[in-house]
Amino acid sequence: MDATILSWGDSGWGDEFFFATLMTLAVASCSFLLGLVIAIAAAAMKLSKRRSLTFFANVYTTVVRGIPELLVIYLIFYGSSALLMSIANSFFGIDDYIELPVFVMGVICIGLSSGAYSTEVIRGAVQAVPVGTIEAAKAIGMPTFSRFRRILAPQAIRFALPGLGNVWQLTLKETSLISVIGLTEIVRIAQMGAGSEKKPFLFFITGLILFLVLASLSDKGYKFLEAKAEKGVRVN
Amino acid sequence: MDWDIISESVPAIFSALPTTLGLVGSSLLIGFILAVLVALGALQKAWFINRPANLFVYIFRSSPLLIQIFLIYYGSGQFRQELTAVGLWHLFREPWFCAVLALSLNTAAYTAEIIRGGIKSVPLDLLEAGAAIGMKKSQIFRRITFPLAIRQSLPAYGNEVILMVKSSSLASTITIMDVTGVYKEIASEYFSPLEPLLIAGSIYLLINFIATQIIAYFERRLAI
Numbered sequence A: 001m002d003a004t005i006l007s008w009g010d011s012g013w014g015d016e017f018f019f020a021t022l023m024t025l026a027v028a029s030c031s032f033l034l035g036l037v038i039a040i041a042a043a044a045m046k047l048s049k050r051r052s053l054t055f056f057a058n059v060y061t062t063v064v065r066g067i068p069e070l071l072v073i074y075l076i077f078y079g080s081s082a083l084l085m086s087i088a089n090s091f092f093g094i095d096d097y098i099e100l101p102v103f104v105m106g107v108i109c110i111g112l113s114s115g116a117y118s119t120e121v122i123r124g125a126v127q128a129v130p131v132g133t134i135e136a137a138k139a140i141g142m143p144t145f146s147r148f149r150r151i152l153a154p155q156a157i158r159f160a161l162p163g164l165g166n167v168w169q170l171t172l173k174e175t176s177l178i179s180v181i182g183l184t185e186i187v188r189i190a191q192m193g194a195g196s197e198k199k200p201f202l203f204f205i206t207g208l209i210l211f212l213v214l215a216s217l218s219d220k221g222y223k224f225l226e227a228k229a230e231k232g233v234r235v236n
Numbered sequence B: 001m002d003w004d005i006i007s008e009s010v011p012a013i014f015s016a017l018p019t020t021l022g023l024v025g026s027s028l029l030i031g032f033i034l035a036v037l038v039a040l041g042a043l044q045k046a047w048f049i050n051r052p053a054n055l056f057v058y059i060f061r062s063s064p065l066l067i068q069i070f071l072i073y074y075g076s077g078q079f080r081q082e083l084t085a086v087g088l089w090h091l092f093r094e095p096w097f098c099a100v101l102a103l104s105l106n107t108a109a110y111t112a113e114i115i116r117g118g119i120k121s122v123p124l125d126l127l128e129a130g131a132a133i134g135m136k137k138s139q140i141f142r143r144i145t146f147p148l149a150i151r152q153s154l155p156a157y158g159n160e161v162i163l164m165v166k167s168s169s170l171a172s173t174i175t176i177m178d179v180t181g182v183y184k185e186i187a188s189e190y191f192s193p194l195e196p197l198l199i200a201g202s203i204y205l206l207i208n209f210i211a212t213q214i215i216a217y218f219e220r221r222l223a224i
Helices: A014-047 A051-066 A069-092 A102-128 A131-139 A144-181 A186-197 A200-229 B003-015 B017-042 B047-062 B065-073 B075-085 B095-120 B124-132 B137-174 B179-190 B194-222
Strands: none
Touching (some): A014 A051, A014 A102, A014 A186, A014 A200, A051 A102, A051 B137, A069 A144, A069 B137, A069 B179, A069 B194, A102 A144, A131 A144, A144 A186, A144 A200, A144 B065, A186 A200, A200 B047, A200 B065, B003 B017, B003 B179, B003 B194, B017 B047, B017 B095, B017 B137, B017 B194, B047 B095, B065 B095, B065 B137, B124 B137, B137 B194, B179 B194
Protein backbone atom coordinates (compact mmCIF):
# COMPACT_ATOMS: atom_id res chain seq x y z
CA MET A 1 0.00 0.00 0.00
CA ASP A 2 2.66 2.48 0.96
CA ALA A 3 5.40 0.92 -1.11
CA THR A 4 4.83 3.19 -4.10
CA ILE A 5 5.17 6.32 -1.99
CA LEU A 6 8.83 5.53 -1.38
CA SER A 7 9.57 4.33 -4.91
CA TRP A 8 12.04 5.96 -7.30
CA GLY A 9 10.84 8.53 -9.82
CA ASP A 10 8.12 11.14 -10.07
CA SER A 11 5.45 9.21 -8.22
CA GLY A 12 7.59 8.28 -5.24
CA TRP A 13 9.93 9.90 -2.76
CA GLY A 14 12.77 7.37 -3.12
CA ASP A 15 14.98 9.57 -5.29
CA GLU A 16 14.22 12.65 -3.15
CA PHE A 17 15.33 10.73 -0.06
CA PHE A 18 18.44 9.48 -1.86
CA PHE A 19 19.60 12.97 -2.85
CA ALA A 20 18.64 14.30 0.58
CA THR A 21 20.91 11.67 2.12
CA LEU A 22 23.75 12.81 -0.14
CA MET A 23 23.03 16.39 0.96
CA THR A 24 23.20 15.37 4.62
CA LEU A 25 26.53 13.65 3.97
CA ALA A 26 27.84 16.68 2.06
CA VAL A 27 26.91 19.14 4.84
CA ALA A 28 28.25 16.82 7.50
CA SER A 29 31.58 16.32 5.67
CA CYS A 30 32.10 20.01 4.95
CA SER A 31 31.14 20.98 8.50
CA PHE A 32 33.40 18.32 9.99
CA LEU A 33 36.35 19.48 7.86
CA LEU A 34 35.71 23.15 8.65
CA GLY A 35 35.47 22.09 12.31
CA LEU A 36 38.82 20.31 12.08
CA VAL A 37 40.53 23.39 10.65
CA ILE A 38 39.04 25.56 13.41
CA ALA A 39 39.91 22.91 15.99
CA ILE A 40 43.58 22.67 15.00
CA ALA A 41 43.89 26.45 15.33
CA ALA A 42 41.93 26.58 18.60
CA ALA A 43 43.83 23.63 20.10
CA ALA A 44 47.13 25.32 19.19
CA MET A 45 45.85 28.48 20.90
CA LYS A 46 44.84 26.54 23.99
CA LEU A 47 48.27 24.91 24.17
CA SER A 48 50.21 28.11 23.53
CA LYS A 49 51.90 30.02 26.34
CA ARG A 50 50.24 33.30 25.35
CA ARG A 51 47.50 33.94 27.93
CA SER A 52 45.36 36.00 25.53
CA LEU A 53 45.29 33.21 22.91
CA THR A 54 44.32 30.62 25.50
CA PHE A 55 41.59 32.93 26.74
CA PHE A 56 40.02 33.41 23.30
CA ALA A 57 40.09 29.69 22.56
CA ASN A 58 38.47 28.99 25.93
CA VAL A 59 35.73 31.53 25.30
CA TYR A 60 35.04 29.91 21.93
CA THR A 61 34.72 26.35 23.25
CA THR A 62 32.77 27.35 26.37
CA VAL A 63 30.25 29.51 24.55
CA VAL A 64 29.70 27.23 21.58
CA ARG A 65 29.39 24.12 23.74
CA GLY A 66 27.14 25.94 26.21
CA ILE A 67 24.44 27.44 23.99
CA PRO A 68 22.02 25.58 21.69
CA GLU A 69 23.08 25.16 18.05
CA LEU A 70 19.63 26.38 17.01
CA LEU A 71 20.40 29.83 18.41
CA VAL A 72 23.57 30.02 16.32
CA ILE A 73 21.68 28.86 13.24
CA TYR A 74 19.01 31.54 13.67
CA LEU A 75 21.72 34.14 14.37
CA ILE A 76 23.44 33.42 11.07
CA PHE A 77 20.18 32.99 9.17
CA TYR A 78 18.77 36.36 10.24
CA GLY A 79 22.06 38.19 10.65
CA SER A 80 24.52 37.17 7.95
CA SER A 81 22.89 39.18 5.16
CA ALA A 82 22.90 42.42 7.11
CA LEU A 83 26.50 41.87 8.18
CA LEU A 84 27.73 41.01 4.67
CA MET A 85 25.89 43.94 3.14
CA SER A 86 27.31 46.42 5.61
CA ILE A 87 30.83 45.06 4.96
CA ALA A 88 30.31 45.22 1.19
CA ASN A 89 28.97 48.71 1.50
CA SER A 90 31.66 50.21 3.70
CA PHE A 91 34.67 48.49 2.11
CA PHE A 92 33.72 48.12 -1.54
CA GLY A 93 30.86 50.59 -1.88
CA ILE A 94 28.55 47.87 -3.18
CA ASP A 95 24.87 48.37 -2.46
CA ASP A 96 23.39 45.07 -3.70
CA TYR A 97 21.42 42.63 -1.65
CA ILE A 98 23.70 39.78 -0.60
CA GLU A 99 22.57 36.49 0.86
CA LEU A 100 24.61 33.43 1.71
CA PRO A 101 23.36 30.12 0.26
CA VAL A 102 21.63 28.02 2.93
CA PHE A 103 24.27 25.32 2.44
CA VAL A 104 27.06 27.74 3.37
CA MET A 105 25.14 29.05 6.38
CA GLY A 106 24.59 25.48 7.53
CA VAL A 107 28.24 24.53 7.14
CA ILE A 108 29.32 27.61 9.10
CA CYS A 109 26.93 26.85 12.00
CA ILE A 110 27.57 23.14 12.25
CA GLY A 111 31.28 23.65 11.56
CA LEU A 112 31.58 26.09 14.47
CA SER A 113 29.88 23.63 16.79
CA SER A 114 31.79 20.61 15.49
CA GLY A 115 35.03 22.56 15.83
CA ALA A 116 34.43 23.27 19.52
CA TYR A 117 34.12 19.56 20.26
CA SER A 118 37.08 18.64 18.03
CA THR A 119 39.23 21.26 19.79
CA GLU A 120 39.03 19.36 23.07
CA VAL A 121 39.75 16.04 21.34
CA ILE A 122 42.83 17.39 19.55
CA ARG A 123 44.11 19.20 22.61
CA GLY A 124 43.83 15.99 24.63
CA ALA A 125 45.52 13.96 21.89
CA VAL A 126 48.48 16.35 21.61
CA GLN A 127 48.90 16.36 25.37
CA ALA A 128 48.85 12.54 25.39
CA VAL A 129 51.94 12.32 23.17
CA PRO A 130 54.85 11.26 25.40
CA VAL A 131 57.25 14.17 25.91
CA GLY A 132 60.19 11.77 25.67
CA THR A 133 59.56 11.11 21.97
CA ILE A 134 59.66 14.85 21.21
CA GLU A 135 62.82 15.28 23.28
CA ALA A 136 64.44 12.36 21.48
CA ALA A 137 63.68 14.01 18.14
CA LYS A 138 65.18 17.28 19.40
CA ALA A 139 68.23 15.41 20.66
CA ILE A 140 69.04 13.99 17.24
CA GLY A 141 68.63 17.49 15.78
CA MET A 142 65.35 17.07 13.92
CA PRO A 143 63.99 20.44 12.70
CA THR A 144 60.66 21.69 14.07
CA PHE A 145 58.57 20.87 11.01
CA SER A 146 59.91 17.33 10.68
CA ARG A 147 59.35 16.87 14.40
CA PHE A 148 55.72 17.83 13.89
CA ARG A 149 55.24 15.71 10.77
CA ARG A 150 57.11 12.59 11.83
CA ILE A 151 56.77 12.44 15.61
CA LEU A 152 53.92 14.58 16.97
CA ALA A 153 51.27 14.30 14.24
CA PRO A 154 51.24 10.51 13.70
CA GLN A 155 50.94 9.84 17.43
CA ALA A 156 48.40 12.60 18.07
CA ILE A 157 46.24 11.47 15.14
CA ARG A 158 46.14 7.96 16.54
CA PHE A 159 45.09 9.25 19.97
CA ALA A 160 42.51 11.60 18.45
CA LEU A 161 40.77 9.10 16.17
CA PRO A 162 38.25 7.61 18.64
CA GLY A 163 37.26 11.07 19.88
CA LEU A 164 36.97 12.44 16.34
CA GLY A 165 34.77 9.46 15.50
CA ASN A 166 32.37 10.61 18.22
CA VAL A 167 32.48 14.18 16.92
CA TRP A 168 31.66 12.92 13.41
CA GLN A 169 28.59 11.07 14.72
CA LEU A 170 27.54 14.21 16.59
CA THR A 171 28.07 16.37 13.49
CA LEU A 172 26.06 13.98 11.34
CA LYS A 173 23.10 14.28 13.72
CA GLU A 174 23.45 18.04 14.08
CA THR A 175 23.06 18.59 10.35
CA SER A 176 19.37 17.78 10.87
CA LEU A 177 19.02 21.21 12.53
CA ILE A 178 19.69 23.02 9.25
CA SER A 179 16.31 21.77 8.04
CA VAL A 180 14.78 24.63 10.08
CA ILE A 181 16.26 27.16 7.66
CA GLY A 182 15.20 25.16 4.61
CA LEU A 183 18.15 23.07 3.43
CA THR A 184 16.76 20.02 1.62
CA GLU A 185 18.47 17.32 3.66
CA ILE A 186 16.85 14.19 5.12
CA VAL A 187 14.64 15.85 7.76
CA ARG A 188 13.45 18.56 5.36
CA ILE A 189 12.47 16.02 2.70
CA ALA A 190 10.71 13.92 5.34
CA GLN A 191 8.77 17.03 6.40
CA MET A 192 7.81 17.86 2.83
CA GLY A 193 6.74 14.29 2.12
CA ALA A 194 4.83 14.04 5.38
CA GLY A 195 2.97 17.23 4.52
CA SER A 196 1.97 16.34 0.98
CA GLU A 197 1.28 12.61 1.34
CA LYS A 198 -0.45 12.76 4.75
CA LYS A 199 1.70 9.89 6.00
CA PRO A 200 3.89 11.64 8.58
CA PHE A 201 4.92 8.51 10.47
CA LEU A 202 6.09 6.74 7.33
CA PHE A 203 8.21 9.68 6.22
CA PHE A 204 9.80 10.45 9.57
CA ILE A 205 10.57 6.81 10.30
CA THR A 206 12.21 6.58 6.86
CA GLY A 207 14.34 9.61 7.70
CA LEU A 208 15.23 8.12 11.06
CA ILE A 209 16.26 4.82 9.46
CA LEU A 210 18.43 6.67 6.93
CA PHE A 211 20.28 8.28 9.84
CA LEU A 212 20.72 4.86 11.50
CA VAL A 213 22.22 3.56 8.24
CA LEU A 214 24.61 6.52 8.03
CA ALA A 215 25.61 6.03 11.67
CA SER A 216 26.31 2.33 11.17
CA LEU A 217 28.33 2.93 8.02
CA SER A 218 30.38 5.61 9.79
CA ASP A 219 30.98 3.21 12.63
CA LYS A 220 32.46 0.66 10.21
CA GLY A 221 34.47 3.43 8.52
CA TYR A 222 36.26 4.66 11.58
CA LYS A 223 36.86 1.18 13.00
CA PHE A 224 38.80 0.65 9.75
CA LEU A 225 40.69 3.93 10.20
CA GLU A 226 41.52 3.09 13.81
CA ALA A 227 42.88 -0.31 12.80
CA LYS A 228 44.97 1.40 10.14
CA ALA A 229 46.35 3.97 12.56
CA GLU A 230 47.30 1.27 15.03
CA LYS A 231 49.39 -0.59 12.46
CA GLY A 232 52.87 -1.04 13.84
CA VAL A 233 51.86 -0.19 17.40
CA ARG A 234 52.21 -2.77 20.13
CA VAL A 235 48.78 -3.22 21.68
CA ASN A 236 48.62 -5.26 24.83
CA MET B 1 23.74 47.50 19.05
CA ASP B 2 20.18 48.66 19.63
CA TRP B 3 19.32 49.16 23.29
CA ASP B 4 15.60 49.38 22.62
CA ILE B 5 15.57 45.84 21.28
CA ILE B 6 17.57 44.66 24.28
CA SER B 7 15.28 46.29 26.81
CA GLU B 8 12.28 44.88 25.01
CA SER B 9 13.62 41.36 24.66
CA VAL B 10 14.86 40.92 28.24
CA PRO B 11 11.41 40.53 29.84
CA ALA B 12 10.09 38.50 26.89
CA ILE B 13 12.97 36.02 26.93
CA PHE B 14 13.02 35.77 30.72
CA SER B 15 9.30 34.97 30.75
CA ALA B 16 10.16 31.86 28.71
CA LEU B 17 12.70 30.67 31.28
CA PRO B 18 10.16 28.57 33.28
CA THR B 19 9.19 26.76 30.07
CA THR B 20 12.79 25.81 29.32
CA LEU B 21 13.44 24.80 32.93
CA GLY B 22 10.22 22.78 33.01
CA LEU B 23 11.15 20.92 29.84
CA VAL B 24 14.64 20.15 31.08
CA GLY B 25 13.58 19.23 34.60
CA SER B 26 10.74 16.90 33.73
CA SER B 27 12.66 15.21 30.92
CA LEU B 28 15.71 14.65 33.11
CA LEU B 29 13.57 13.17 35.89
CA ILE B 30 11.55 10.82 33.68
CA GLY B 31 14.60 10.04 31.58
CA PHE B 32 16.70 9.08 34.59
CA ILE B 33 14.11 6.62 35.91
CA LEU B 34 13.76 5.07 32.45
CA ALA B 35 17.55 4.99 32.09
CA VAL B 36 18.02 2.91 35.25
CA LEU B 37 15.46 0.39 33.98
CA VAL B 38 17.03 0.28 30.50
CA ALA B 39 20.56 -0.08 31.91
CA LEU B 40 19.42 -2.97 34.12
CA GLY B 41 17.66 -4.50 31.12
CA ALA B 42 20.77 -4.22 28.97
CA LEU B 43 22.78 -6.07 31.63
CA GLN B 44 20.37 -9.03 31.85
CA LYS B 45 21.49 -12.35 30.41
CA ALA B 46 18.11 -13.17 28.85
CA TRP B 47 18.22 -12.08 25.20
CA PHE B 48 14.56 -11.07 25.11
CA ILE B 49 15.35 -8.44 27.75
CA ASN B 50 18.81 -7.22 26.74
CA ARG B 51 18.11 -7.11 22.98
CA PRO B 52 15.17 -4.65 23.21
CA ALA B 53 17.08 -2.53 25.74
CA ASN B 54 20.12 -2.36 23.47
CA LEU B 55 17.98 -1.66 20.41
CA PHE B 56 16.28 1.22 22.24
CA VAL B 57 19.66 2.72 23.16
CA TYR B 58 20.98 2.24 19.61
CA ILE B 59 17.99 3.89 17.91
CA PHE B 60 17.80 6.91 20.17
CA ARG B 61 21.55 7.53 20.26
CA SER B 62 22.17 7.11 16.55
CA SER B 63 19.44 9.33 15.15
CA PRO B 64 18.95 13.09 15.56
CA LEU B 65 16.68 14.31 18.33
CA LEU B 66 14.89 16.62 15.88
CA ILE B 67 13.59 13.68 13.84
CA GLN B 68 12.57 11.88 17.05
CA ILE B 69 10.53 14.91 18.08
CA PHE B 70 8.89 15.16 14.63
CA LEU B 71 8.24 11.41 14.57
CA ILE B 72 6.37 11.58 17.87
CA TYR B 73 4.56 14.90 17.32
CA TYR B 74 3.67 14.75 13.61
CA GLY B 75 4.04 10.97 13.14
CA SER B 76 1.41 10.19 15.76
CA GLY B 77 -1.11 12.00 13.53
CA GLN B 78 -1.02 9.05 11.14
CA PHE B 79 -2.49 6.88 13.91
CA ARG B 80 -5.05 9.38 15.08
CA GLN B 81 -7.99 6.95 14.97
CA GLU B 82 -6.13 4.20 16.78
CA LEU B 83 -4.85 6.64 19.41
CA THR B 84 -8.33 8.10 19.91
CA ALA B 85 -9.69 4.59 20.36
CA VAL B 86 -7.30 3.88 23.24
CA GLY B 87 -7.83 7.37 24.65
CA LEU B 88 -4.28 8.66 24.10
CA TRP B 89 -4.89 11.12 21.27
CA HIS B 90 -5.48 14.10 23.54
CA LEU B 91 -1.91 13.57 24.86
CA PHE B 92 -0.22 13.23 21.47
CA ARG B 93 -2.04 16.33 20.25
CA GLU B 94 -0.17 18.38 22.86
CA PRO B 95 3.25 19.71 21.76
CA TRP B 96 4.35 19.84 25.39
CA PHE B 97 3.63 16.13 25.96
CA CYS B 98 5.41 15.15 22.72
CA ALA B 99 8.45 17.30 23.50
CA VAL B 100 8.83 15.91 27.02
CA LEU B 101 8.30 12.35 25.72
CA ALA B 102 10.94 12.73 22.99
CA LEU B 103 13.45 14.47 25.28
CA SER B 104 12.89 11.87 28.03
CA LEU B 105 13.38 8.90 25.71
CA ASN B 106 16.44 10.54 24.17
CA THR B 107 18.15 11.32 27.46
CA ALA B 108 17.13 7.90 28.80
CA ALA B 109 19.12 6.21 26.01
CA TYR B 110 22.25 8.29 26.64
CA THR B 111 21.96 8.03 30.42
CA ALA B 112 21.35 4.26 30.28
CA GLU B 113 24.68 3.87 28.53
CA ILE B 114 26.36 6.00 31.22
CA ILE B 115 24.77 4.03 34.07
CA ARG B 116 25.59 0.72 32.41
CA GLY B 117 29.23 1.77 32.32
CA GLY B 118 28.98 2.76 35.99
CA ILE B 119 27.45 -0.57 37.02
CA LYS B 120 30.12 -2.50 35.10
CA SER B 121 32.86 -0.52 36.82
CA VAL B 122 31.84 -1.74 40.30
CA PRO B 123 34.56 -4.19 41.44
CA LEU B 124 33.36 -7.79 41.59
CA ASP B 125 34.97 -8.49 44.98
CA LEU B 126 32.67 -5.94 46.62
CA LEU B 127 29.65 -7.87 45.34
CA GLU B 128 31.21 -11.14 46.51
CA ALA B 129 31.83 -9.59 49.90
CA GLY B 130 28.18 -8.62 50.05
CA ALA B 131 27.11 -12.14 49.12
CA ALA B 132 29.57 -13.59 51.66
CA ILE B 133 27.95 -11.77 54.57
CA GLY B 134 24.57 -13.06 53.39
CA MET B 135 23.06 -10.09 51.58
CA LYS B 136 20.22 -10.81 49.18
CA LYS B 137 20.64 -9.92 45.50
CA SER B 138 18.34 -6.92 45.86
CA GLN B 139 20.25 -5.75 48.93
CA ILE B 140 23.56 -6.03 47.11
CA PHE B 141 22.17 -3.93 44.28
CA ARG B 142 20.58 -1.29 46.50
CA ARG B 143 23.41 -0.95 49.00
CA ILE B 144 26.56 -1.68 46.98
CA THR B 145 26.16 -1.65 43.20
CA PHE B 146 23.78 1.27 42.75
CA PRO B 147 25.48 3.87 44.97
CA LEU B 148 28.92 3.07 43.56
CA ALA B 149 27.63 3.06 39.98
CA ILE B 150 25.98 6.46 40.46
CA ARG B 151 29.14 7.97 41.86
CA GLN B 152 31.13 6.63 38.95
CA SER B 153 28.57 7.95 36.44
CA LEU B 154 28.26 11.48 37.81
CA PRO B 155 30.88 13.30 35.68
CA ALA B 156 29.50 11.82 32.45
CA TYR B 157 25.96 12.53 33.62
CA GLY B 158 26.94 16.18 34.13
CA ASN B 159 27.77 16.39 30.42
CA GLU B 160 24.44 14.78 29.57
CA VAL B 161 22.59 17.39 31.65
CA ILE B 162 24.31 20.18 29.70
CA LEU B 163 23.42 18.48 26.41
CA MET B 164 19.80 18.24 27.58
CA VAL B 165 19.66 21.96 28.39
CA LYS B 166 20.83 22.62 24.82
CA SER B 167 18.55 19.95 23.34
CA SER B 168 15.47 21.39 25.01
CA SER B 169 15.73 24.24 22.48
CA LEU B 170 14.47 21.85 19.78
CA ALA B 171 11.04 21.93 21.43
CA SER B 172 10.67 25.35 19.82
CA THR B 173 10.35 23.59 16.44
CA ILE B 174 6.98 22.19 17.50
CA THR B 175 5.54 25.55 18.57
CA ILE B 176 6.66 25.53 22.21
CA MET B 177 7.66 29.03 23.28
CA ASP B 178 10.77 28.25 25.30
CA VAL B 179 13.79 30.59 25.43
CA THR B 180 14.79 29.66 21.87
CA GLY B 181 11.21 29.99 20.60
CA VAL B 182 10.93 33.52 21.97
CA TYR B 183 14.42 34.35 20.69
CA LYS B 184 13.46 33.28 17.17
CA GLU B 185 10.29 35.35 17.31
CA ILE B 186 12.15 38.49 18.35
CA ALA B 187 15.02 37.90 15.89
CA SER B 188 12.64 37.53 12.96
CA GLU B 189 10.38 40.37 14.06
CA TYR B 190 13.14 42.99 14.30
CA PHE B 191 15.43 41.28 11.79
CA SER B 192 18.16 41.98 14.30
CA PRO B 193 19.34 38.70 15.75
CA LEU B 194 22.40 39.78 17.73
CA GLU B 195 20.85 41.70 20.61
CA PRO B 196 18.36 39.02 21.70
CA LEU B 197 21.08 36.37 21.20
CA LEU B 198 23.17 38.01 23.91
CA ILE B 199 20.29 37.55 26.34
CA ALA B 200 19.12 34.09 25.26
CA GLY B 201 22.70 32.84 25.03
CA SER B 202 23.52 34.17 28.51
CA ILE B 203 20.48 32.42 29.93
CA TYR B 204 21.61 29.06 28.53
CA LEU B 205 25.18 29.62 29.71
CA LEU B 206 23.88 30.53 33.16
CA ILE B 207 21.64 27.43 33.40
CA ASN B 208 24.56 25.27 32.32
CA PHE B 209 26.89 26.94 34.79
CA ILE B 210 24.46 26.31 37.65
CA ALA B 211 23.89 22.71 36.52
CA THR B 212 27.65 22.11 36.44
CA GLN B 213 27.94 23.51 39.98
CA ILE B 214 25.16 21.25 41.26
CA ILE B 215 26.77 18.16 39.71
CA ALA B 216 30.16 19.20 41.12
CA TYR B 217 28.56 19.55 44.56
CA PHE B 218 27.22 16.00 44.39
CA GLU B 219 30.58 14.75 43.14
CA ARG B 220 32.26 16.28 46.17
CA ARG B 221 29.63 14.90 48.54
CA LEU B 222 29.85 11.39 47.16
CA ALA B 223 33.65 11.32 46.99
CA ILE B 224 35.32 9.08 49.50
